[in-house]
Amino acid sequence: MVGKPWETDISVYDDEGALLAGLRRRDRLACTCLLKRYAPALYRLALRLTGEPDDAEDVLQESFIRACDHIAEFEGRSGLATWLHRIVLNTALMHLRRRKDRQVPLDESVDDDHSSLAETLPSDLPDPGGAALTSELRETVERALLALPDTLRLAFVLRDLEGLSTREAAAALGIGESALKVRLHRAHLALRAALAPYLQEVAITDAGRHS
Amino acid sequence: MTVAPPDPHCRELAALLVAATDDEQAEALLRAHVATCHACTSAENALASLVRRYREAEQPPLAASLEQRLLAQLCGSPPR
Numbered sequence: 651m652v653g654k655p656w657e658t659d660i661s662v663y664d665d666e667g668a669l670l671a672g673l674r675r676r677d678r679l680a681c682t683c684l685l686k687r688y689a690p691a692l693y694r695l696a697l698r699l700t701g702e703p704d705d706a707e708d709v710l711q712e713s714f715i716r717a718c719d720h721i722a723e724f725e726g727r728s729g730l731a732t733w734l735h736r737i738v739l740n741t742a743l744m745h746l747r748r749r750k751d752r753q754v755p756l757d758e759s760v761d762d763d764h765s766s767l768a769e770t771l772p773s774d775l776p777d778p779g780g781a782a783l784t785s786e787l788r789e790t791v792e793r794a795l796l797a798l799p800d801t802l803r804l805a806f807v808l809r810d811l812e813g814l815s816t817r818e819a820a821a822a823l824g825i826g827e828s829a830l831k832v833r834l835h836r837a838h839l840a841l842r843a844a845l846a847p848y849l850q851e852v853a854i855t856d857a858g859r860h861s
Numbered sequence: 862m863t864v865a866p867p868d869p870h871c872r873e874l875a876a877l878l879v880a881a882t883d884d885e886q887a888e889a890l891l892r893a894h895v896a897t898c899h900a901c902t903s904a905e906n907a908l909a910s911l912v913r914r915y916r917e918a919e920q921p922p923l924a925a926s927l928e929q930r931l932l933a934q935l936c937g938s939p940p941r
Contacts, residue, residue: 681936689931691920707927714935791915810912828884835891842904849907856910 666730673721681718688731689714692738694792698807699742701796705749706742713741739812743822746800787848794844798837805833806841 663669663683672680689710696706696713717737724733795803808819809830820830842849895901923931 678936682932685931685935686928689928690923693923693927694920707931711931711934714931718935785921788915788918788921791911811916826884828888831888832884832891835888835895838905838908842908845908845911846904849904849911852911852914853903853907856907 670721670724670726670730673718676718681714684717685714688734691731692734695735695738695812696742698792698795698811699739699804700745700749701798701800701803705745709738709742709745712745713738716741739808739822746804790848791845794841797844798840802833802837802840805830806837809834 663672663680669680669683669687673684692713693706693710696709697703700706700709713734717734724730728736795806798806804823805819808814808822809816812819814822816827816830820827823830825833895905922928
């Protein structure tokens with residue numbers, strides 16, 4: 651029976667080795683599995699990097715095409731997820747450079763270009779208590795993150811969320827390490843202001859857990 | 862433990878950074894400030910804790926419409 655790709659049972663490729671073999675055979679089902687398994691996390695990464703849903707979708711599409719085209723070159727030294735992660739990161743940075751070239755320069759002043767995105771996220775204040783991050787609080791963090799100007803958001807995402815070293819993050823952005831650190835501090839200040847009520851609760855929860 | 866929103870002094874520091882042209886000097890200024898500012902230390906610790914939870918949180922699924930668009934674009938016609 652022939653079905654739509656989004657209705658496909660992907661359990662046939664649960665094993666990463668089998669999935670890789672399928673991708674190398676250009677099996678369309680393997681491509682579907684690849685996307686269904688990894689796209690959610692990679693989309694969030696692309697969105698955090700680009701700050702725009704449409705750009706994130708473009709980056710994700712370009713990244714998957716690139717991954718499928720170069721799957722033969724994947725040597726398996728890192729996991730498939732790590733490899734895809736790196737492709738999305740590089741693709742997003744290239745996308746941002748192109749965007750910078752054709753639009754206004756990356757400006758560090760806060761603007762309201764993200765108002766349309768903010769409208770797509772819920773605005774109810776979450777209960778920040780508890781150790782686990784609720785979906786509402788996660789969305790609040792993302793909204794604060796996406797409201798940052800590109801330069802500050804990229805420094806924060808690469809260094810604090812993606813765990814790149816200062817040197818790696820600075821190199822990825824084509825700036826010096828000191829500049830990266832200053833942007834990171836400024837991103838922290840902006841996030842502290844945006845998330846102040848939640849940080850208060852986090853501090854109280856953490857203090858209670860350690861007492 | 863309490864975390865105060867950025868106090869006026871921290872805001873002043875942030876404002877100074879906007880005008881700073883020497884990144885190394887600005888970084889040294891920031892580092893010295895954060896090391897001695899209780900509000901900044903508490904807030905930085907709380908932010909680090911929140912970021913850690915954010916990183917560890919489960920990823921939400923893709924919106925169905927987005928997944929369908931991507932699958933149609935990347936996988937084309939249904940697998941056989």
